Amino acid sequence: MERSLGRLAVLISVLALLVGACSATSSSSAPASQAAASEAASPAASGGESASPSPVITPLPNNASQAKPGDVVVRWYCCLGTGDAPEQVTVEQKVADDFNTANPGIHLQFEGFVYAAARDALSVQLGSGNGPDLVGPLGIGGANAFHGQWLDLQPLIDKNKFDMTQFPASTVHLYNAGGDGQVGIPYAVYPSVLFYKAGAFKEAGLKEPPHTWNSTYTMPDGSKVPWDWDTVRKIALMLTVDKNGKDATESGFDPDNIVQWGIEPQRDDMRQTGAYWKAGAFAAADGKTVQMPDAWVASWHWFYDAIWKDHISTTGPQFLNTDFNPGGYPFFTGKVAMSTNYLWSLYGLKDAAATFTDWNMAATPSYQGQTTAAFNADTFRILKGSKHPDETFKVLTYLLGNQDLLKLYGGMPAVESKQDAFLQGLQSDYKQQIDWNVAKQGIAFADVPNFESYTPAYNQTLDLINTFYTKWQATSGLDIDKEVADMKSQMQAIWDKGGN
Amino acid sequence: MAAPSVARPRYLPRFSGLAWRRARWGYVFIAPWIIGFLAFTAFPMVATFAFTFTNINLAQAEPLRFVGLDNYKTLLSDHQTWESLGVTLKFAALSLPVAVGLPFLVALMLHSRHLRGPGGFRVLFFLPYVVPFVAGVFIWNGMLNPDSGWVNGVLEAIGISKPPAWLEDPTWIYPGLVIMGIWGIGAGMIVYLAGLKGIPTDLYEAAKIDGAGAWASLRNITIPMISPVIFYTIVLAVVEVLQYFLVPLVLKNGTGEPGGSTLFFNLYLYKNFFTFQNMSYGATLAWLLFAITLVITLILFGTARRWVYYAGEAR
Numbered sequence: 001m002e003r004s005l006g007r008l009a010v011l012i013s014v015l016a017l018l019v020g021a022c023s024a025t026s027s028s029s030a031p032a033s034q035a036a037a038s039e040a041a042s043p044a045a046s047g048g049e050s051a052s053p054s055p056v057i058t059p060l061p062n063n064a065s066q067a068k069p070g071d072v073v074v075r076w077y078c079c080l081g082t083g084d085a086p087e088q089v090t091v092e093q094k095v096a097d098d099f100n101t102a103n104p105g106i107h108l109q110f111e112g113f114v115y116a117a118a119r120d121a122l123s124v125q126l127g128s129g130n131g132p133d134l135v136g137p138l139g140i141g142g143a144n145a146f147h148g149q150w151l152d153l154q155p156l157i158d159k160n161k162f163d164m165t166q167f168p169a170s171t172v173h174l175y176n177a178g179g180d181g182q183v184g185i186p187y188a189v190y191p192s193v194l195f196y197k198a199g200a201f202k203e204a205g206l207k208e209p210p211h212t213w214n215s216t217y218t219m220p221d222g223s224k225v226p227w228d229w230d231t232v233r234k235i236a237l238m239l240t241v242d243k244n245g246k247d248a249t250e251s252g253f254d255p256d257n258i259v260q261w262g263i264e265p266q267r268d269d270m271r272q273t274g275a276y277w278k279a280g281a282f283a284a285a286d287g288k289t290v291q292m293p294d295a296w297v298a299s300w301h302w303f304y305d306a307i308w309k310d311h312i313s314t315t316g317p318q319f320l321n322t323d324f325n326p327g328g329y330p331f332f333t334g335k336v337a338m339s340t341n342y343l344w345s346l347y348g349l350k351d352a353a354a355t356f357t358d359w360n361m362a363a364t365p366s367y368q369g370q371t372t373a374a375f376n377a378d379t380f381r382i383l384k385g386s387k388h389p390d391e392t393f394k395v396l397t398y399l400l401g402n403q404d405l406l407k408l409y410g411g412m413p414a415v416e417s418k419q420d421a422f423l424q425g426l427q428s429d430y431k432q433q434i435d436w437n438v439a440k441q442g443i444a445f446a447d448v449p450n451f452e453s454y455t456p457a458y459n460q461t462l463d464l465i466n467t468f469y470t471k472w473q474a475t476s477g478l479d480i481d482k483e484v485a486d487m488k489s490q491m492q493a494i495w496d497k498g499g500n
Numbered sequence: 501m502a503a504p505s506v507a508r509p510r511y512l513p514r515f516s517g518l519a520w521r522r523a524r525w526g527y528v529f530i531a532p533w534i535i536g537f538l539a540f541t542a543f544p545m546v547a548t549f550a551f552t553f554t555n556i557n558l559a560q561a562e563p564l565r566f567v568g569l570d571n572y573k574t575l576l577s578d579h580q581t582w583e584s585l586g587v588t589l590k591f592a593a594l595s596l597p598v599a600v601g602l603p604f605l606v607a608l609m610l611h612s613r614h615l616r617g618p619g620g621f622r623v624l625f626f627l628p629y630v631v632p633f634v635a636g637v638f639i640w641n642g643m644l645n646p647d648s649g650w651v652n653g654v655l656e657a658i659g660i661s662k663p664p665a666w667l668e669d670p671t672w673i674y675p676g677l678v679i680m681g682i683w684g685i686g687a688g689m690i691v692y693l694a695g696l697k698g699i700p701t702d703l704y705e706a707a708k709i710d711g712a713g714a715w716a717s718l719r720n721i722t723i724p725m726i727s728p729v730i731f732y733t734i735v736l737a738v739v740e741v742l743q744y745f746l747v748p749l750v751l752k753n754g755t756g757e758p759g760g761s762t763l764f765f766n767l768y769l770y771k772n773f774f775t776f777q778n779m780s781y782g783a784t785l786a787w788l789l790f791a792i793t794l795v796i797t798l799i800l801f802g803t804a805r806r807w808v809y810y811a812g813e814a815r
Contacts, residue, residue: 116753119774119775120774120775123558123773123774123775123777124774126558127558127773127777127779146558146559147559148559148560148561149558149559317645317646317647317665317668318647321645321647321648322641322642323642323645323647323648324647324648457776459775459776459777460776463755463771463775463776466755467755467756467757467760470755470757471757471758471759474668474757474758475758475759
């Protein structure tokens with residue numbers, strides 16, 4: 001009997017030890033996310049690391065004021081897109097404070113999370129039934145990661161007589177295309193352009209790329225050619241330079257010691273790489289079958305060759321090397337001649353404005369005679385689970401109309417009449433004259449359907465394509481057609497299985 | 501005269517009124533912990549076990565329902581589960597000897613009477629432990645960068661023309677991760693050091709008189725006397741390595757790159773829970789991990805009686 005009791009005691013001890021090790025050790029009085037973060041920061045005893053799945057999902061610090069007794073608290077969750085930089089948080093907090101001063105009875109509570117952890121932190125909050133009321137700014141992809149969670153705003157729009165006619169119909173449609181109603185109100189749009197370094201073109205004896213959309217380019221021999229991806233490849237070869245001053249068209253060019261790359265395509269998402277060639281979607285018309293749009297496959301081939309064959313683009317490890325590329329995109333370093341990117345990437349150019357003074361904007365290239373520029377759009381959304389939809393809608397309309405916030409996020413107003421003033425306001429950050437009209441005109445070439453449109457098993461699909469895309473950028477000698485076929489079959493298996 | 505016989509309880513004493521009153525205060529004092537344990541650990545564990553028999557997920561497009569053993573069937577057929585478990589075990593095989601052995605060796609060195617200024621060395625070895633681990637990961641990411649990291653810079657300087665791409669090559673990623681883990685040995689070292697300082701010096705003196713050298717003393721005195729600490733360290737290290745998570749998440753953003761070599765089991769579990777928002781399958785994976793950890797830990801406890809020596813315990 002004693003022996004049995006002893007065994008039982010040992011078993012209980014083992015279980016207690018395991019449970020203790022497997023569970024969070026932080027104070028239970030702290031919010032779950034804070035507890036997880038504090039645990040993440042303490043390495044384990046034996047040279048390992050913090051064990052539990054507890055990423056750095058701590059809220060960003062702010063000096064939020066407290067709600068008064070009786071106030072309706074509206075929780076504003078940030079930052080699934082932009083908004084997490086310390087200087088942004090300061091402004092966001094001030095916007096919340098201003099709202100609270102002007103609207104007694106409602107307390108707007110700003111809750112910011114760093115971008116890398118924001119999606120997981122929101123999952124935790126929603127999963128534990130402790131979701132916020134309002135989320136934003138967030139893009140189409142960020143919203144699709146929480147498909148089915150967003151409130152149809154139409155009843156609130158009708159009730160409050162909110163004027164939706166001030167927005168172009170196409171941007172309104174962007175938020176009611178998923179069958180869940182009007183889940184968003186247009187706010188900020190981010191057209192794509194081709195950023196270029198004028199000095200690099202001058203040095204190579206090349207004409208600058210066209211500022212007019214869907215136009216031609218004059219090659220060094222004087223011939224006029226379509227401004228397409230083939231042309232971009234040709235001039236990118238001339239703009240890629242090694243440490244000996246040889247460009248990528250010359251014999252003896254040293255691809256291991258490149259000091260200036262020809263082109264940096266926006267590479268955050270392989271769907272978007274495809275969207276710069278032609279709008280498309282992974283989901284076929286039936287919504288269940290995976291398809292690989294031909295233009296997207298062509299773009300992936302082009303991108304892969306640009307890295308590994310032509311050496312006109314950085315490899316994945318080079319791109320991620322923060323010594324070389326501290327700002328997130330190599331164009332900011334001044335060591336890249338051309339780069340397709342969104343208007344929101346101005347944040348890096350603004351930071352480099354003191355030293356990088358010869359960049360400008362051009363039209364993105366065409367593919368098979370058609371120009372398409374991947375498009376981003378942000379807004380704020382209300383969650384279905386909000387207990388105070390009326391008060392939250394009031395907050396929503398306040399945030400949508402706040403110009404400080406719009407400038408903070410670098411977003412072009414969705415309202416067309418406000419766009420010129422917005423773009424002129426940006427000019428003051430730069431010494432050189434930027435052709436802002438390129439960005440404004442670029443809206444007309446937005447990819448429709450948007451590359452971030454909903455697909456079945458959205459998050460798993462995203463995870464799959466990111467895995468493939470990361471591999472392509474880090475591994476030479478791959479057969480891209482075989483890779484695409486493999487990705488397609490894996491994606492179909494995920495879709496067939498269902499899930500988020 | 502015979503001594504009066506006293507009835508003695510065979511196993512557990514029945515509380516008298518006084519004893520009960522005293523014990524009651526004990527229960528009162530531990531009640532907060534017990535309540536906390538039940539509410540915040542035991543109940544969630546039971547709840548997650550219940551989740552494994554449902555289709556619960558964040559979107560809940562379908563109504564919540566009982567799905568029997570469906571999640572366990574999925575588990576068996578999910579190749580990524582077993583691949584991620586393989587990744588974890590491969591890494592464990594490499595990292596455990598280092599995580600357990602290296603702090604011991606460092607502690608031995610710091611315990612040496614020949615060492616001048618052991619306090620300073622103790623601080624130096626412990627210092628990295630107080631650096632937030634995420635920051636440490638970023639620092640190591642820079643140091644192991646194949647192009648600009650100084651680790652490869654040093655290797656090139658000593659004549660290794662093509663040093664490894666530590667964090668980009670599926671073969672070298674595990675040694676790279678182990679090197680990063682070495683930064684956190686400070687706490688283990690302190691525990692070992694405390695154990696070493698607790699060994700009575702007269703044992704060494706007696707051994708010396710008997711002609712024992714340093715190796716014999718280490719083998720016959722130090723290791724047996726410190727075996728409970730070694731055991732404790734092994735158990736914790738096993739639990740931790742099975743839950744290895746943060747470094748691959750921060751380092752590779754959870755992609756599992758290069759080539760799936762950093763898709764550790766716990767990372768896959770995490771992704772199912774939070775990225776794919778599939779709570780029921782995530783819970784199933786969590787319970788699989790718990791079961792594996794429990795079995796390994798029980799095996800370790802089973803072997804303990806053969807090699808762990810408790811000086812205060814009757815054998």
